[in-house]
Amino acid sequence: xxxxxxxxxxxxxxxxxxxxxxxxxxxxxxxxxxxxxxxxxxxxxxxxxxxxxxxxxxxxxxxxxxxxxxxxxxxxxxxxxxxxxxxxxxxxxxxxxxxxxxxxxxxxxxxxxxxxxxxxxxxxxxxxxxxxxxxxxxxxxxxxxxxxxxxxxxxxxxxxxxxxxxxxxxxxxxxxxxxxxxxxxxxxxxxxxxxxxxxxxxxxxxxxxxxxxxxxxxxxxxxxxxxxxxxxxxxxxxxxxxxxxxxxxxxxxxxxxxxxxxxxxxxxxxxxxxxxxxxxxxxxxxxxxxxxxxxxxxxxxxxxxxxxxxxxxxxxxxxxxxxxxxxxxxxxxxxxxxxxxxxxxxxxxxxxxxxxxxxxxxxxxxxxxxxxxxxxxxxxxxxxxxxxxxxxxxxx
Ligand code: NDP
Numbered sequence: 026x027x028x029x030x031x032x033x034x035x036x037x038x039x040x041x042x043x044x045x046x047x048x049x050x051x052x053x054x055x056x057x058x059x060x061x062x063x064x065x066x067x068x069x070x071x072x073x074x075x076x077x078x079x080x081x082x083x084x085x086x087x088x089x090x091x092x093x094x095x096x097x098x099x100x101x102x103x104x105x106x107x108x109x110x111x112x113x114x115x116x117x118x119x120x121x122x123x124x125x126x127x128x129x130x131x132x133x134x135x136x137x138x139x140x141x142x143x144x145x146x147x148x149x150x151x152x153x154x155x156x157x158x159x160x161x162x163x164x165x166x167x168x169x170x171x172x173x174x175x176x177x178x179x180x181x182x183x184x185x186x187x188x189x190x191x192x193x194x195x196x197x198x199x200x201x202x203x204x205x206x207x208x209x210x211x212x213x214x215x216x217x218x219x220x221x222x223x224x225x226x227x228x229x230x231x232x233x234x235x236x237x238x239x240x241x242x243x244x245x246x247x248x249x250x251x252x253x254x255x256x257x258x259x260x261x262x263x264x265x266x267x268x269x270x271x272x273x274x275x276x277x278x279x280x281x282x283x284x285x286x287x288x289x290x291x292x293x294x295x296x297x298x299x300x301x302x303x304x305x306x307x308x309x310x311x312x313x314x315x316x317x318x319x320x321x322x323x324x325x326x327x328x329x330x331x332x333x334x335x336x337x338x339x340x341x342x343x344x345x346x347x348x349x350x351x352x353x354x355x356x357x358x359x360x361x362x363x364x365x366x367x368x369x370x371x372x373x374x375x376x377x378x379x380x381x382x383x384x385x386x387x388x389x390x391x392x393x394x395x396x397x398x399x400x401x402x403x404x405x406x407x408x409x410x411x412x413x414x415x416x417x418x419x420x421x
Contacts, residue, residue, distance in 0.1 A: 026177060026260055030141045033273050037133055039374060040279040047374040055134060065135035069143070075115070076199045079108035080189070090183075090248045095161040099183055101190060101248060105197050105241035112202050116209075127217050129210035130282060133272060140268035147267075148176060148260040151191070155180035155257075164257030179259025192258040195266040196247055201237045203271035208233055211278040215285075225288040225367035229277045232300050232364050239308065246315045251393060277368050277375045286369040293367070300363035307356025310345035314353070317341055332411075334404035342411055349414045351393070354386040358416070390415055 035051050042052035084102035092098055120126050129136075152172075155163065158181045167178035184191045208230045212222045222230075240247070247253055252262060317326040321339060330343035345352040361379045368375030394415070398405045415421055 036273055036276055041283045045284055045372050045374045060135055060138040062135040065132050065139055069139040073199055079111055080194050088245045091254050101193055103244050105244040109202055109241050126210045127214040130214050137272040144264035144267050148263045151184055151258055152176050154184055167257035177260045179257025182257055184258050197240055200266045200270035204274050205234050205237045207271055207275040208278045211282045215282050223285055224293055225286045226281045228367045249318055277364055280368055280375045288367055296363050296366045300360055303356045303359030307353055310352035313345050332404050332408055334401040340408050349416055349418055350412050351390050351416050354416045
C-alpha cells in the first residue's frame with residue numbers, strides 16, 4: 026500500500042527528469058506544496074463528479090451480472106462508451122472555448138496525490154461499509170480477519186448505494202477515460218512546444234485510445250472478469266483504478282513529452298503491425314469466451330470443442346482457448362510491447378508498463394488457475410493436459 030503510490034510518484038518524477046532512469050533515485054523529493062493544490066483538488070472532484078453524472082445517464086442497455094451466492098443477479102448500465110464520447114465532446118467544446126488542456130501535464134503530481142488520497146479514504150469507507158454487509162455479500166478473499174490484508178484486498182464483492190455500483194463505476198470510467206485525457210493533454214503540450222505532435226506520440230495516443238475505446242465498447246464483458254466476479258472492492262482495485270491506471274499507464278506519453286524520440290515510417294509501420302496482431306488475439310480471445318459464456322450455442326462458438334465439467338459449465342478447448350490457457354493475456358502483452366517501442370531503445374523507463382504488466386498477468390494467471398482448479402477439479406486438470414501452455418505457446 027505504500028510501495029505502489031511510491032512507485033507511481035517515482036515514475037512521474039523520473040519521466041520528466043533529464044536522465045529518466047527507471048532504476049535510479051528520483052531526481053528530487055517533491056515538497057508538500059507541489060503535491061497539495063486546491064486547483065488540482067477542484068479539478069479532480071469535478072472529474073469524478075462528471076463521470077458519476079455520465080454513469081447516471083440513461084443507458085442503451087442494462088445487463089445482468091453473473092449469479093451471486095444468494096442466487097440473485099445485479100443489473101449494470103452499459104453506457105461507458107457513451108461516457109467516453111460525451112467526455113470527448115465536452116473536452117472538445119472546452120478546448121475550443123479556451124480551456125488550457127495543455128497545462129494538465131504540469132498538474133500531474135498534485136492530481137496523482139488527490140487520486141491516492143481518494144483511494145485511501147474511499148477504501149476505508151468501503152471497509153467500514155462491509156462491516157454491516159450480510160455474509161452473502163462478502164468476497165471469497167479479503168475476509169481473513171487481518172484488517173490490513175482485508176483493507177487491501179477488499180471485503181465486499183459489489184458495494185453499492187441503491188443501484189450505484191462503486192466497483193463497476195471505478196473499473197472502466199474515471200481511470201481509463203482519465204488516462205486517454207492525460208495522453209491527449211501531453212500530445213497537445215508537445216504540439217505547443219515543438220509545433221506539431223511527434224509520430225511516436227501519435228502512435229502511443231492512437232494505440233491506447235483504441236484499447237480504452239475497445240474496453241468501453243465491450244463494457245459488458247467486464248462483468249465476467251475476475252475483478253467483478255471474484256475480487257472484493259478494497260485498496261487494490263480503488264488505487265489501481267483511480268490512480269495507478271491514469272498516472273502510470275500514461276508513462277510512455279509522459280516520457281515522450283520530455284524526451285522526444287525520432288521514429289521513421291518503416292519502423293512505425295512495423296509497430297502498428299505488432300499492435301494489430303496483439304489486438305486481434307486479445308479481442309478474438311475475449312469475444313470468443315464472452316460469446317461462449319453468454320450462449321454456448323451461439324453459431325460463432327457452437328462448433329468449438331469443449332470439455333464438460335461437474336458444475337454444468339463447459340470449458341473451451343479449441344479456438345483461441347485451445348492455443349494457450351490465457352490467449353487474451355498474450356494479446357494484451359503484445360500490445361504492451363507495441364506501446365513501448367515508439368519510445369525507442371535508449372531508456373528502460375517506457376518499458377516499465379511491459380515489465381509490470383508481465384508480472385501482473387503471470388500472477389493473475391496463477392490466481393485464476395487456482396480458482397479454476399477449485400471450481401472445475403478433474404475437468405480443469407484435463408484442460409491443462411490438453412492445453413499445456415499458460416500464456417505463450419512453447420515458452421510459458
Ligand atoms: P479472463 O477474462 O481470462 O477470465 C478468466 C476466466 O475465464 C476463468 O476464471 C474462467 O471463468 C474462464 N475460462 C478460463 N478458461 C476457459 C476456457 N477454456 N473456456 C471457457 N472459459 C474459460 O480474466 P481476466 O479478468 O483476468 O482478464 C480479462 C481481460 O482484461 C484480459 O484480456 C486481460 O488481459 C485484461 N486485463 C487488463 C488489465 C490492465 O491493467 N490492462 C488488468 C487485468 C486484466 P469461468 O469458467 O467461471 O467463466
